[in-house]
Amino acid sequence: MAAETPVRTLIAPAEMNRRTGRFLYRFVLVLTLTGFTLTFVFPLYWMTTGAMKSSAELADPNPTLVPHSWHPGSYADAWTNVGLGHYFLNTLILALGAWLTQLLVDVSAAYALSKLRPLLGNVVLGMMLATLMLPVSALLVPTYLTVVDVPLLHVNLINTPFAIWLPAAANAFNIFILKRFFDQIPAELLDSARIDGAGTLRILVSVVLPLSRPVLAVVSIFAIVGVWKDFLWPMLVLPDENRQPITVALNRLSEFMPANQLLAGMAMAAVPLLVLFLIFQRHIIAGLTAGSLKG
Amino acid sequence: MPVPPLGSRLRRTVRENLVAYLFLAAGVICFALFSWYPIVRGALLGFQQVTFAQPAQWVGLDNFHRLFDDPLFLTAWKNTGYFTLLALVFGFAAPFATAVVLNELRHGRSYLRMTVYLPVMLPPIVTMLLWRWFYDPGPGLFNHVLGVLHLPAQQWLESENLAMVSLVLVSTWANMGTTTLIYLAALGGIPGELYEAAELDGASIRQRLWHVTVPQMRFILMITLLLQIIGTMQVFVEPFVLTGGGPDDATVTVLLLLYRYAFVYNDFGMASAMSTLLFVVLGLFAGVYLRLTRTKG
Numbered sequence: 208m209a210a211e212t213p214v215r216t217l218i219a220p221a222e223m224n225r226r227t228g229r230f231l232y233r234f235v236l237v238l239t240l241t242g243f244t245l246t247f248v249f250p251l252y253w254m255t256t257g258a259m260k261s262s263a264e265l266a267d268p269n270p271t272l273v274p275h276s277w278h279p280g281s282y283a284d285a286w287t288n289v290g291l292g293h294y295f296l297n298t299l300i301l302a303l304g305a306w307l308t309q310l311l312v313d314v315s316a317a318y319a320l321s322k323l324r325p326l327l328g329n330v331v332l333g334m335m336l337a338t339l340m341l342p343v344s345a346l347l348v349p350t351y352l353t354v355v356d357v358p359l360l361h362v363n364l365i366n367t368p369f370a371i372w373l374p375a376a377a378n379a380f381n382i383f384i385l386k387r388f389f390d391q392i393p394a395e396l397l398d399s400a401r402i403d404g405a406g407t408l409r410i411l412v413s414v415v416l417p418l419s420r421p422v423l424a425v426v427s428i429f430a431i432v433g434v435w436k437d438f439l440w441p442m443l444v445l446p447d448e449n450r451q452p453i454t455v456a457l458n459r460l461s462e463f464m465p466a467n468q469l470l471a472g473m474a475m476a477a478v479p480l481l482v483l484f485l486i487f488q489r490h491i492i493a494g495l496t497a498g499s500l501k502g
Numbered sequence: 503m504p505v506p507p508l509g510s511r512l513r514r515t516v517r518e519n520l521v522a523y524l525f526l527a528a529g530v531i532c533f534a535l536f537s538w539y540p541i542v543r544g545a546l547l548g549f550q551q552v553t554f555a556q557p558a559q560w561v562g563l564d565n566f567h568r569l570f571d572d573p574l575f576l577t578a579w580k581n582t583g584y585f586t587l588l589a590l591v592f593g594f595a596a597p598f599a600t601a602v603v604l605n606e607l608r609h610g611r612s613y614l615r616m617t618v619y620l621p622v623m624l625p626p627i628v629t630m631l632l633w634r635w636f637y638d639p640g641p642g643l644f645n646h647v648l649g650v651l652h653l654p655a656q657q658w659l660e661s662e663n664l665a666m667v668s669l670v671l672v673s674t675w676a677n678m679g680t681t682t683l684i685y686l687a688a689l690g691g692i693p694g695e696l697y698e699a700a701e702l703d704g705a706s707i708r709q710r711l712w713h714v715t716v717p718q719m720r721f722i723l724m725i726t727l728l729l730q731i732i733g734t735m736q737v738f739v740e741p742f743v744l745t746g747g748g749p750d751d752a753t754v755t756v757l758l759l760l761y762r763y764a765f766v767y768n769d770f771g772m773a774s775a776m777s778t779l780l781f782v783v784l785g786l787f788a789g790v791y792l793r794l795t796r797t798k799g
Binding site: 214215216217218219222232235236239240243244246247248250251253254257265266267268269270311312313315316318319320323324325326328331334335338340341342343344345346347348349350351352353354355357358373374376377379382407411432435436438439443454455457458461466469470473476477480481483484485488491492495496 | 518519521522523525526528529530532533535536537538539540541543544547552554602603604605606607609610613614615616617618619620621623624625626627628631632635636640641643646675679680683684687689690692694695697698701707710711714715732736738739742743757760761764765770773774777778780781784788791792
C-alpha cells in the first residue's frame with residue numbers, strides 16, 4: 208500500500224528516518240499488522256472454517272488451524288435441516304422493511320422540517336432530538352407495553368414485523384442528519400423547480416433526493432445494519448419462533464445444534480453485514496465520524 | 503407585484519402548513535406512539551401495578567420498596583458499576599493507544615482501519631457465541647493458547663472472579679472499533695505546527711504526546727468517556743448469553759435484572775421502577791454530556 212501524503216504528527220519525519228527510528232517503525236508496523244490480523248480477522252477465519260470441520264475435530268482439545276477434512280455440507284445442513292435459511296429470510300424481510308419505512312418516514316419528515324418549515328416545526332424537531340438523550344433500555348418496558356396494545360388504535364403488534372419497523376422509524380438521528388443535509392440544498396433550486404410547475408412531492412423526488420445520495424446511503428446502511436444486529440427487541444416482540452430473525456433463532460437453538468452447524472449459522476448471520484461493510488466502508492466510516500461528535 | 507389580500511394570504515399559509523404537516527405526519531405519529539408516549543408512560547409505570555387482565559393500579563412507592571428489598575438489586579448495581587469500571591480501563595485505553603499508533607503508521611492504514619472495525623459489524627449474538635466457544639474449557643482456543651505458553655488454564659466464565667473480566671474482554675473487542683475510528687479522525691485534525699513548535703522547544707515524543715496530543719483530544723476524550731459510561735451501564739447481551747448472570751450472581755447486571763422482572767416474572771411495575779432509577783443515574787451523565795457539547799458548540 209502506498210504511503211499517504213505526510214502530515215506532521217506526533218513523531219517528526221527526521222526521527223522516523225534515523226536508523227533506530229526506521230527500525231522501531233518497522234517493528235511497530237509488523238507488530239500492529241500481525242496483532243490486528245490475529246485479534247480481529249482470525250476469529251472470523253476460525254468461525255467460517257470451524258463450520259467445515261467434522262464434529263470430532265471441533266471437540267478436540269487440540270484445535271487445528273486448517274480443517275483436516277472439509278465438510279462444507281454443514282452450511283447446507285444448517286440452512287435447510289435446522290431451518291436457518293428461513294430465519295435468514297426473516298431477518299432480510301425485517302431489515303429491508305425497516306429500511307424502507309425509515310427512508311419513507313424520516314426523509315419526508317426531514318424534508319418538511321428543512322424545506323417546508325411548518326409552524327412549530329422547530330419544536331417538533333427539538334422534541335425528536337430530545338429522545339436521542341434517552342437511554343434505550345430505560346424505555347424498554349413502556350415501549351414493549353405500547354407495542355402489545357397500541358394506544359388509540361388498540362392493535363397488538365406482537366409477532367408482526369410492524370413491531371420492528373415502526374419503532375425503528377422514530378429515529379431522531381436519521382431525521383437530524385437528513386435535515387442537516389437538506390438544509391444545504393439552495394432554496395433557489397427548489398424555487399426554480401416550483402416555477403417550472405413542480406409540486407411539493409415532485410420537488411422532493413426529482414430535486415432533493417437525487418442530490419442527497421451520500422446521506423441516503425449513510426441512513427440506509429445504518430438502518431439495515433441496526434436491524435440485522437438487533438437481538439433483545441426482536442426476541443421480545445417476536446416470540447413466535449417461525450417469525451424470528453436469525454440472531455434470535457441462533458441463541459435459542461445454540462444449545463441443541465451440532466457445533467459445526469451452529470458455526471455455519473453464525474457465519475450466515477454475519478457474512479451479509481461483513482460484505483456490506485467491505486463494499487460501503489467509506490460511507491460507514493464517514494457516517495460514523497459525522498454522526499458522532501461534531502456537535 | 504400587488505400585495506394579495508389578507509384572506510388569500512392566510513389561506514395560502516394554512517395550505518402550506520397543511521402540506522408540510524402531511525409530510526411530517528408519519529414521523530410525528532411514529533415518535534408519538536413509540537417514543538414520546540412511552541417516555542411519559544415509563545415515568546408513571548414505576549408507580550403502578552400492571553397486569554394484562556385489568557387496568558393499571560396506582561401503588562405509590564410499592565415497587566421501589568420491593569426493589570430495595572430484593573438482595574439482587576444491590577448486587578446488580580455493584581456488578582454494573584464493576585463492569586463499567588473495567589470496561590473503562592480496557593475500553594478507554596485500548597482505542598486511544600491504538601489510534602495514536604495507527605496515526606503514526608504510513609503503511610497499511612486502510613487495512614488496519616478496516617480490521618479494527620470488523621467486530622463492530624458482527625451481530626452481537628454472533629460475537630457472544632463465538633467467544634463462548636473460545637472460552638470453552640474443553641476445546642476452547644484460549645485455554646489451548648495458555649497451554650502452549652505453559653500457563654494454567656482458566657475457568658473463564660465459570661469462575662466468580664474471572665467471569666466479569668471475561669465479559670469485559672468480549673465487550674471491548676466488539677466495540678473498540680468505533681471509538682478507535684473516532685479518535686483517529688480527531689487525531690488527524692490536530693495541527694502539525696503544534697508538534698513542530700513543541701519539538702523546537704525540545705519536547706520528547708512522550709512530552710509531545712502528553713502536552714500536545716492529550717490536551718488537543720481532551721474534549722473528544724471526555725465525550726467518549728461519558729458515552730461509554732452511558733453505554734456500558736446498559737450492558738445486557740454479554741451476561742444474558744455468556745453467563746446468564748452466574749456464577750453465583752456475579753454477573754447479574756441492572757439490565758439483566760430488569761429483563762427478569764419484566765419478561766420472566768411479568769412484573770412490569772417493578773421493572774419500570776428499575777428503569778426509572780437507571781434513567782436517573784444515566785440522566786446525570788447525559789446532563790454532563792449536554793453541558794459539555796453545548797459549551798463547546
